[in-house]
Amino acid sequence: MIEPEKAQAHGRWSAAMSHFILVTLHLYAAILFVGAVFFEMLVLEGIRKPVGHETMRTVETAIGKRARRLMPFVILALYGAGIGMAWGYREELAHPFASSFATLLAIKIALALSVLGHFITALTLGARGKLRSRQVRFIHVSVFCHVVLIVFLAKAMFFLTW
Numbered sequence: 193m194i195e196p197e198k199a200q201a202h203g204r205w206s207a208a209m210s211h212f213i214l215v216t217l218h219l220y221a222a223i224l225f226v227g228a229v230f231f232e233m234l235v236l237e238g239i240r241k242p243v244g245h246e247t248m249r250t251v252e253t254a255i256g257k258r259a260r261r262l263m264p265f266v267i268l269a270l271y272g273a274g275i276g277m278a279w280g281y282r283e284e285l286a287h288p289f290a291s292s293f294a295t296l297l298a299i300k301i302a303l304a305l306s307v308l309g310h311f312i313t314a315l316t317l318g319a320r321g322k323l324r325s326r327q328v329r330f331i332h333v334s335v336f337c338h339v340v341l342i343v344f345l346a347k348a349m350f351f352l353t354w
């Protein structure tokens with residue numbers, strides 16, 4: 193028979209291991225996702241003028257095609273691992289105003305859900321042929337601001353207390 197202390201230690205070890213796996217997966221997916229958003233806003237927008245309208249359209253179409261193939265997996269890993277980790281914080285999240293950590297994590301999750309909402313809106317408008325370049329620009333700027341805040345909150349929640 194396994195001693196109770198050993199069983200307890202084993203339980204703690206496997207919980208820590210699954211958290212480690214989830215946080216690592218979440219971080220790689222976040223790097224890919226946030227990296228793509230930063231690249232779009234800070235690099236691609238900056239080459240629009242020198243590259244010219246026609247070439248830029250070709251580049252954007254090719255990037256869009258690639259992103260539509262890759263991003264569903266990245267989003268699945270990002271949100272799946274996020275939900276898995278949030279489950280471990282379910283007691284804190286049940287009382288989002290009871291601690292600074294719970295408040296910041298709840299805001300981070302709300303912002304992440306809003307990012308998903310942006311995607312669904314863009315896909316729906318695109319499918320209906322109603323996605324104009326003004327809306328694309330607005331969605332890009334808004335998602336950029338969201339991810340800047342999400343990454344800040346993801347780290348601040350472990351450091352800021354009140």
Ligand code: HEM
Pocket residue numbers: 215218219222225226270271273274275277278281297301304305307339342343346347
């Ligand atoms: C746009 C979507 C998201 C981005 C860019 C993002 C980004 C991040 C980053 C950069 C971290 C810090 C990882 C580290 O410790 O180095 C983090 C942590 C975390 N995220 Fe997300 N995240 C997103 C969505 C979500 C969602 C949807 C959930 C839950 C429903 C979630 C739950 C968490 C939790 C619980 C942690 C803390 C992990 C820990 O204990 O260290 N995230 N996130």
